[in-house]
Structures are given as C-alpha cells and as structure tokens.
Amino acid sequence: MSDTELEQMTDAERAMMEEWGDGTDSGAAKADATPSFDGGFDEEEDGGTRILNQDEIDSLLGFDDEISGGEEMSGVMALINSAMVNYERLPMLDIVFDRLVRLMSTSLRNLTSDNVEVSLDQVSTVRFGDYMNSIPLPAMLSVFKAEEWDNNGLLVTDSALIYSVVDVLLGGRKGTPAIRVEGRPYTTIETKLVERMVGVTLSDLSTAFDPLAPVSFQLDRMETNPRFATITQSGNACVLARLRVDMGDRGGRIEILIPYATLEPIRELLLQMFMGEKFGRDSIWENHLTQELYKTEVQLQAVLAEKTVSLHDLLNWKVGTRVVFNTSVDDDLELRCGHFPMFRGPVGQKQGNIAVRVERYIPPEKDDQ
Known part of the structure; x- marks a missing residue:
C-alpha cells in the first residue's frame, strides 16, 4: 500500500x-x-x-511393542483380559505339575538312556483361541482324553524336541545338535517315536493327579494342524503349563493345555492350599468328641395324647375338670427328645412300671427352606 x-x-x-x-x-x-x-x-x-x-x-x-510375552499387560x-487373568486360581495345580516334573525326569531318562533334565517354566491362564494362534509351527499336537472326567486336553511338542527325541532314540551322537529339516511333514517313524514320549508323559501326568483324584489320560490322536486339534471354544479359559526338556546339548519344550471345563470335576480339590487339606479338621478331636457325645444323657418323653383347646375353655378349667382325649389303649405312643419326635411304639407294663416298646423310628422332617 x-x-x-x-x-x-x-x-x-x-x-x-x-x-x-x-x-x-x-x-x-x-x-x-x-x-x-x-x-x-x-x-x-x-x-x-x-x-x-x-x-x-x-x-x-x-500396545507397547517392547513388552515381552511373559510380562503382564x-x-x-x-x-x-481381566476376566481371563482373574478367572480362578487353583493352588494345588502347582503341586501337581511339580510332581509331574520329577516323574518325567525319571521316565524320560529310562526312555532315552540319556541324562534328561525337565524343568517347569511357567503355569499360566490363557484363552484357547489365543494360544492356538500363537503355536510356533511346525509342531506336533497330541489330543488326550481324561477318561474319568470325560473331557479332553492338549499336549504340544515343538519341532526342536521332536528332532532331539528322534535323534536320541535312533542312536545319535552326544554333543551333536539334531538335524532339522523344515518345511516337510513328519514321517511315520518320527511320529511313532514322539508318540512313545507322549505316552510316557501322559502316564506321568496321571500319576501326578493320583493323590487328588484317580484319572487316566489316554492319547486320542496326534495332529500337525492346529485347526484339527480344537478341543473347546476359542474364548474358554485354559491352564497352560510350559515344560523345558534338556538332553545335553539338545532339547525343546512341551506345553500342556488343560481347559478349566476338564478340571471342573475336581475343582474343590484343586482349591486346597496343600495336599490332604481338611480345612481345620482334627481327626483326634473328632473321635474324642464322638465318644463323649455317646455318653451324653438324653431325656425322652412319652406323649400319651395331645389336644388343642381354646384359651377361653382353658381359663374355665377348675379342679376336677375332665379332659377327654381321642386315644385308645391300643394306640402307639410317641417318644420325643425335646420337641423332636424320635420313636413310636405300643405302651405296656413291665415289673410294675409303665413301659413303651420302640418299634418304629421317626425320620426328621426336611427343612424346605
């Protein structure tokens, strides 16, 4: 401008x-x-x-990428995921899997004739669908059934352990890592050798549950595709136990997945804090209390008859008033302990005393509430 x-x-x-x-x-x-x-x-x-x-x-x-899978979200x-994380804690499962680790260490040593070390990495709760999507392939998925509980579980063996077991059972040299051939299906020999190891693991798992409840885990089928190993709904919560198997320089992982629906028949037992927990019960004190209760004196009342009258008639009673009951000599009398009827029987006389012979027990009435 x-x-x-x-x-x-x-x-x-x-x-x-x-x-x-x-x-x-x-x-x-x-x-x-x-x-x-x-x-x-x-x-x-x-x-x-x-x-x-x-x-x-x-x-x-x-959504932080730096957070690893083992840390909490x-x-x-x-x-x-709060419903999954806080679903329910089963303290006795930790003891069961600790027993499984000790049993598997001995069983796999006898199977492979090698120094085998089994360790428990983690016991966690996952959703079935999330776990199936996270399985690193190739892997061998073994579907097993709990006969007494009438439900299924899943045992996953990763490729590293598969080739290690095959190498050990077929006489591979120690100190030499197993040769992996990726991108091909497992052969019949490899499947049969892994099936032997899975059978030993399931037998040890059955033994680990024996102190709680007798159960038999039987191998149903083995799959390599996670789609064919579906045993429950994708959103159902499951218990996941990750085991590490080391055989010298070789080894791998075994993961045992058990849905909560499978463990439901023994849920009360798994809620215990230690094996054989009785929630404060003392057998010595119980036996002593039982013996003392047997010595307790109890008073029984023989009810000859009962009649309901109005308060007006009751106030008009005088000395000498006669009350008529609808009871005959042949009717059975009722024996009561306090207000609770216990027995019924006929009345008679023995050694100059009135006696009642107990002939029938009266069961207690059930409370409808």
Whole structure:
C-alpha cells in the first residue's frame, strides 16, 4: 500500500488494520502448536496442559511393542483380559505339575538312556483361541482324553524336541545338535517315536493327579494342524503349563493345555492350599468328641395324647375338670427328645412300671427352606 493511500485512510480504518495484524500474529502462534508428524505433540510456550506423545499413548492402550510375552499387560488390554487373568486360581495345580516334573525326569531318562533334565517354566491362564494362534509351527499336537472326567486336553511338542527325541532314540551322537529339516511333514517313524514320549508323559501326568483324584489320560490322536486339534471354544479359559526338556546339548519344550471345563470335576480339590487339606479338621478331636457325645444323657418323653383347646375353655378349667382325649389303649405312643419326635411304639407294663416298646423310628422332617 502506497504512502498516499495511507494518508487518505481514516482513523477507523487504521484501527481495523491493527486488529487484523494482531489476529494474524495470534493465528501464527496457534499454528505452532499443531501436531508434528513424528507421532508426538509440541507443548505450548505459555505453560498449557501437556499432551501425551505416541509412546505414552501406546503404553496406555497396552500396545507397547517392547513388552515381552511373559510380562503382564497393562492399560486397556489388561481390562479386556481381566476376566481371563482373574478367572480362578487353583493352588494345588502347582503341586501337581511339580510332581509331574520329577516323574518325567525319571521316565524320560529310562526312555532315552540319556541324562534328561525337565524343568517347569511357567503355569499360566490363557484363552484357547489365543494360544492356538500363537503355536510356533511346525509342531506336533497330541489330543488326550481324561477318561474319568470325560473331557479332553492338549499336549504340544515343538519341532526342536521332536528332532532331539528322534535323534536320541535312533542312536545319535552326544554333543551333536539334531538335524532339522523344515518345511516337510513328519514321517511315520518320527511320529511313532514322539508318540512313545507322549505316552510316557501322559502316564506321568496321571500319576501326578493320583493323590487328588484317580484319572487316566489316554492319547486320542496326534495332529500337525492346529485347526484339527480344537478341543473347546476359542474364548474358554485354559491352564497352560510350559515344560523345558534338556538332553545335553539338545532339547525343546512341551506345553500342556488343560481347559478349566476338564478340571471342573475336581475343582474343590484343586482349591486346597496343600495336599490332604481338611480345612481345620482334627481327626483326634473328632473321635474324642464322638465318644463323649455317646455318653451324653438324653431325656425322652412319652406323649400319651395331645389336644388343642381354646384359651377361653382353658381359663374355665377348675379342679376336677375332665379332659377327654381321642386315644385308645391300643394306640402307639410317641417318644420325643425335646420337641423332636424320635420313636413310636405300643405302651405296656413291665415289673410294675409303665413301659413303651420302640418299634418304629421317626425320620426328621426336611427343612424346605
């Protein structure tokens, strides 16, 4: 704008131009606070509220890539999976799997004639569908059935342990890692050798459950495709036990997956804190109390007859008033302990005393509430 045009402007127009200039400056300042393209947000220079950056948002939502699978989830994902994590703790399962580890160490040593070490890595709760999607393939999935509980479980053997067992059973040299041939189906020999190991593992698992409840785990079938090894709904909670099997320089993992529906028949036993728990019961004190109760004196009342009268008639009774009962000599009398009827029988006389012979026991009435 030229100097001549500025001179011709009125005072009102000059004031309007100044306001436009202030608005332009404030708009530029606001533009500086726009989100940047690096995933974060710049803070305002006037000390305004701080805005979360992308890493903090990911951590809040539970999508942080740095969190490993063994650590607990947080944020929104923890809320989503809260029903699974807090489903139910079964303390006795830890003892069962500890016994399984000791039994498997001995059984696999006898099977392979080698120094075998079995360790328990983790016992956790997972959803069946999530676990099936996380199985690293190739693997061998063994579906077994609990005969007494009439339900199924799953035993997964990874490829490293499969080739290690095949190498050991077929006379492979010690100190030489097993040769893996990926990308091909397992042969019949490999399947049969792994089936022997699975049979030994299931037998030890049955023995581990024996102190709680006798159960027999029988191998149903072996699959290599997780789609054909579905034993329950994808959203159902399951107990997952991860076992590590080391045979010198060779080894692998065995994972045992048991749905909660399979463990339901012995749920009360698995809730115990230790083996044989009786929740405070003392057999010595119980026997003593029982013997003392047998010595307790109990008073029995023989009820000759009962009759219901009104309060008006009862107040009119006088000395000598005769009350007639609808009871004959041949009717049975009722023996009561307090207010509870116990026995019934005929009345008679023995050695100058009135006697009642017990002929029938009166069962207690069931409380409908």
